[in-house]
Each structure stands twice: as structure tokens, then as C-alpha cells.
Amino acid sequence: MRSEKDGLSERKKQILKAIVQAHIEGGEPVGSKYILENQHLNCSSATIRNEMAELENLGYLEQPHASAGRVPSEQGYRFYVDSLVEHYVMTANEVAQINRLLRAKMGELDQILVEASNLAANLTNYTAIAIKPRASLVTVSKFETIYLEPDHYILVAVSSTGSVKSKHLQTKEPVTPEALENLSGVLNMLMINLSADQITLPHMMKLEALLGNDAHLAADVIKAIYDLLKELDDGEVKVSGLDRLLQYPEYSDMGQLQALLGTLENKEEFLDLVSKNEGEDVSVLIGSESEVKVMNNSALVFKPIIKDGKTLGAIGVLGPRRMDYAKVLGTLEGLSGNIADLIGTGNQITGGVSNGQDAKEGG
Amino acid sequence: MRSEKDGLSERKKQILKAIVQAHIEGGEPVGSKYILENQHLNCSSATIRNEMAELENLGYLEQPHASAGRVPSEQGYRFYVDSLVEHYVMTANEVAQINRLLRAKMGELDQILVEASNLAANLTNYTAIAIKPRASLVTVSKFETIYLEPDHYILVAVSSTGSVKSKHLQTKEPVTPEALENLSGVLNMLMINLSADQITLPHMMKLEALLGNDAHLAADVIKAIYDLLKELDDGEVKVSGLDRLLQYPEYSDMGQLQALLGTLENKEEFLDLVSKNEGEDVSVLIGSESEVKVMNNSALVFKPIIKDGKTLGAIGVLGPRRMDYAKVLGTLEGLSGNIADLIGTGNQITGGVSNGQDAKEGG
DNA sequence: TTTAGCACTCTTTACTGCAGAGTGCTAACT
DNA sequence: AGTTAGCACTCTGCAGTAAAGAGTGCTAAA
Secondary structure, three states: OOOOOOOOOHHHHHHHHHHHHHHHHHOOOEOHHHHHHHOOOOOOHHHHHHHHHHHHHHOOEEOOOOOOOEEEOHHHHHHHHHHHOOOOOOOHHHHHHHHHHHHHOOOOHHHHHHHHHHHHHHHHOOEEEEEEOOOOOOOEEEEEEEEEEOOEEEEEEEEOOOOEEEEEEEOOOOOOHHHHHHHHHHHHHHOOOOOHHHOOHHHHHHHHHHHHHHHHHHHHHHHHHHHHHHHHHOOEEEEEOHHHHHHOHHHOOOOHHHHHHHHHHOHHHHHHHHHHOOOOOEEEEEHHHHOOHHHHHEEEEEEEEEEOOEEEEEEEEEEEOOOOHHHHHHHHHHHHHHHHHHHHHHHOOOOOOOOOOOOOEOO | OOOOOOOOOHHHHHHHHHHHHHHHHHOOOEOHHHHHHHOOOOOOHHHHHHHHHHHHHOOOEEOOOOOOOEEEOHHHHHHHHHHHOOOOOOOHHHHHHHHHHHHHOOOOHHHHHHHHHHHHHHHHOOEEEEEEOOOOOOOEEEEEEEEEEOOEEEEEEEEOOOOEEEEEEEOOOOOOHHHHHHHHHHHHHHOOOOOHHHOOHHHHHHHHHHHHHHHHHHHHHHHHHHHHHHHHHOOEEEEEOHHHHHHOHHHOOOOHHHHHHHHHHOHHHHHHHHHHOOOOOEEEEEHHHHOOHHHHHEEEEEEEEEEOOEEEEEEEEEEEOOOOHHHHHHHHHHHHHHHHHHHHHHHOOOOOOOOOOOOOEOO
């Protein structure tokens, strides 16, 4: 006993692993007999029972009631994910699927993320989420105006992360295309690389001054810029494959499910989660580990998409605590590799560095 | 008997209405005794039973099993909605809530729709959806380019409906800001007001010719324009308050629920619905009326947002068949009035005509 | 045409008993 | 000391039954 540095004998590990895997597959408590039949250990069911009792004392297993089999505890899953899970390697077929679908939809990051989360849902058969984190440091790196009618133009802003947002603006007095060109010139001089709270009264004064005859545009433009910055800052959470949750009996209990759905609509908690685990490569949050109250019965695995040290987004998989971690981890690895490649090859703001497939679990 | 032109005596109507309303509230079959106690008809429960038996023969009611109360049939709801429902008038409080929240989030149509559907979900306590219909006739009315780096620029397109989309483009050979200005000029001459299938080889030839030294840009630009048009065409469906469905016992049956969730992810069916009922003011689809297979137990009420004869979007409410139609209809009326006002007052592409609060049910 | 009364049907709930699954413990074995 | 066989015990799940309740349809009388 105690022959291993983490305190579990090889046999205990094997039993724990078998229990976790069996429970992942079937969703029901697993008993000593099952282990005996499916795992060729050279011992009897009684021995296994003894081991299981010890594993329970150590906190890795729990018993729903006195005479049911054992179910992995949160700690049990944790240990499984950290030390026992074998890396699932995607089949050629799956890799091909990712390549085909993702490349077909090549586009802006938002789209790629959503597409990737669709794929994740399909491949893992759990619910997946695409997360675009809040970016509190985002600024506008370039302005442009588009003249439409004498009293109507569009203000376009390109953010430091490359996304493009626009706002329609209506003017009281007519403006000329030349005035608008002047406006964008002034904006590109004055208002570049400022975050919302760096825009101060002096900026506005200067803006009005530089606009000369068109000073009447200033107020609306400033408001529009504020709005644009707010939109750029804003995180987004998009959910795919929600219906897949329902096939797992743990979600047949309404109430629980309703709460979870409610949480999913409230993107805030997920955005917080992502920014909190920013440093990690892959994060695996099991049950109550993830401060999102509702998730006691669930697990969330997510992987940020990092580019040049900046977290551009994340894709995650949400499912019951007894999630097929091997498969989910493998899928997210594969997907993120592909996304990184895609971002590298062209459609994003900077070319270069590809942060590849280096796998490591987060704590 | 048969004193009314639609074939139902006043008393039958009253009974039918009472049954529908009671069922809407409680969700359970309602019996003759309940009617007797809550509706002061000058008759006994036996008479009511006779009337109910007749209403059942006429197809307005059905009996879940031999000795339960009656439940309105699809036809019963239909009749209720068409002739019996009283218009719900929003409370001052509700109107104020709409005004406050909607005006605070003034912005592009997409945002307004989503915000309105959030409100609809809150006010009605059902699930709401915001629908931006496919627009197969959409074209680009203005192009603009934004220079970022020698090998990297952005193509911006303003659609005929006023929405703005953009695409990052990477070039093999370096381009100058002047070249890009030329490019947008040429695009604004050549490629304006064309739908995807109107872009032909001659266009591309001419584009290359006019670009002169920068002809190498043409291929990528054409592809980008195709992509932009596709994105502009694309409909969107956004769901709010999904969790609210679960409080109604009709959705406690998994499977049914799972199918419905699946359908909600597949926006196609909803987009089809909207375009099919384009002419209507308010559409009320009860159960199987709405060709969406899954919805046998549900009802969908939606109202298009129309501006200058064009359907810009729609907001809808989805709930159990026994939905509080009065409240839902009233809420959608109120919301759409406010949206119309908002669109009128500034942020959208054309000013003018406000299609107000004129209410009428669709058939 | 309406009503009172009653028999009938069907669902819901509670309770019972039984079979099955799985454990924990003890005593014997290596 | 670790392992095993055996057995008693506990808890769940299911089937069957009985009783209560709700609501109807029908009949006969007003």
C-alpha cells in the first residue's frame, strides 16, 4: 500500500479509472461485480469491494445510497482528469471533418468560433459554447466615414483586435462628402488608440475646433464612438447543440435544467470564468469548482484561442459531470489547432506565429 | 340554437371562452363544475355538460380520457383567438418599461430586435424570438475600403437595407492607400446594386481592366463581395428566455422538448415561417397549423416589423398551445409600435412614415 | 329545454410484498 | 497481511391492489 507517490496503489487507480469510465458510459452507479467482469484483476469481488470502500474513505467515490454501486465524486473526476485520462486522438475522419467545415467557412474570428463550437457539439455530442471574451483594453485603431445622403452617413471603426463596427448617423444640417473626409481625418488624428475612459473633455474641445464649419457633428460623433467602444468591449457567448443536454438523464430534472438554461442566457458568468482562467491552456471545471452555482451536476471544459499572447476567444464544452473527458479534451485540442492555423493563414489582423497543438491540462 | 352567424350560441361561446381561459391559466382539463362556479350562467352543471358535449361534437373541445374535463382543441383555440380573445391593454408600468429599456439601447435594427425579444420574454413569461428574415434581394449600395498595412485592408459594404458588413483582405503584393481609393471608386461604379447572381464574368473582366496596375486585387475582391452578399442575405433567429418554457408542464416531457430545442437551433424553419406569412400583421400559429412538425403542442405568435412596405424583421413569442393569447398579442402590439417609432426617429436608413399601432389579427 | 340524481369510467395515490442488486462484515485461507 | 467465500442486511424498483376523487353520460322528471 501507499506504494505510489500520489497515495493510490496501481490497483486502486485501475479500479477508480474503471469506475469513472463505466459511469461515464452508463450514467449509473457501478458495482464490484461489474469491475470484476470487465477488468481482469487477479482478485475477487470482495477484494474489489474492500478497495472501493477505501477509495470512498479517501473521497474519490461516493454512494448514492446504502446498497447502490459507487459513483465518482468530484474529487474522483478531478483525479481522473488530471492523472488517468488517456488522450483521445481524433480519427482521420474527424480531422477531415474539421478541416472541411472550418475551412469552408473561413471568415472573421466570430464566425470561426461559432463554427468551431458547432463542430465541437457535433463531435462530442455535448453542448458547446463559443465565447468572445470582454476586452477591456480595446481601442479604435482606425476610423472611416461613409457618405450616404446629405443628412446621413456611417461611421466605421476598426478596433485594435481587427473587428469592424459601424454606426449610422443622422445630421441636422447637411454635410458634404468632403466634410466627412475631413471628419475621418480628424478622428484618425485625435481619437485613435483611446479607451472609453481616456476620452476627456479636452479631446472633445479639440475635435470641435478642428472640425471648423462642421463642429455640429462633434457631439453625435463622440456619442457614437462611446457606443462603438462599448460594443467592441462586449463579450459574447453563443451556444450550440443545447438539445444535446437533454439526452443525459441528469438533466431530466427540470428546475436544475431551467436554472442551467437561465445561466446560459446570462453570458456574464461564462465571460467571467474565461477571464478568470485566462492563463490556462485547457481548463476543466468539474461541478462546484466553477463558482457558477448551477453547475453542480455539470462540467465545463474550455480552451482559449490565443494569438500573440492575447486571448481572442474560447470554445467550450458543457455537459454532465460524467463527461467523456478524453474525447472532449481531444476534440478541443484538435479544433484549437485548426483555428490557430486558420487565423494564422490570412484573415486576421496580423500574420505570423502559430500556437500549435501543445497539450497540457489546466488545474 | 344556431342563433349566431358563426353557429355558436352566446352561451356556448361563453362556456368555450371560460374553458379556454381556465385551461390557459391552470393547464389542466376543466370540468362542468368549475364553469358553474366561476361563470354565473343561469343554469346547472348538467346543462353545461350538455353544451360541452355539443362543443366537443363541433370540434372545439376534446377529452383527454373518458372521465376528465375538457380541453380546448386546436380549433377551439383558433376560434378563441379569432373571435373571443379580448385585447389586452398594457399597463402604464409595462409601457414605461418598454420605453425605458428600448430607448436606452437604441441602435441598429439587429440590436433593437434582440432587445425587443428580451422584453417580450420578460413581459409575457414565454420564450421569445427575434427574427431577421432572409432578404434575397439585398444588394450593396456602397463600398468603401480601409487601408491598414501595405498587404492588408478592409472592404466595407453598406447594403440596400442599411446594414454594414466588412471583410479583411490580405494581398500578395503591396498596395497603396491611393490604389485602394481607386478600388472603392471602381467598385462603386461597377458593382453597385447587384445581387449575387447578377455578378457575371463581364463584370469581373471590366473590374480587372479598370483596376489597371492593381488588377491582382480583383479575384479576392470578387470573392469577398460574394461572401458579403451571402452574409447580408442570411436570416437570423435569436432566442430569449428559453428557460421560461420549462415552467410549463407540457414541456416536462423530454423528447418533445429536445425536438423543440433542436428546431430552435435550426433557424431555417422559422425563417420560412416568417417569409410565408409575410403579408399578415400578426400571425398566430397554433399547434399543427405551423408546418413545423415539432410544434404540435406549442403555439407561435409573431409580428413582422414593417417599414416602407419592407419586412425588416419580426419578433415572436413561443409557448404552449394554451398560451395567454390576449397578453401575448397585446405585448407584441405594444412592442412593435415602439420599434416602429424608434426606427422612424433616426438610426435607420430612411426617415419618415411611421406604421403605428393599428391592431388587427391575422387569420 | 332544463334539471337532479345516479351509475359508470378512468386516473391518481398509497400501500404492500417481492425480487434484485450491492454492500459490509466475519471467519477461514494462503 | 492480504485475500477470499459466504451470508445477512439494506435499499430500490416494480407489480398488483384497493380506495378515493373527479367528471361524465344518461335517464326520468319538472
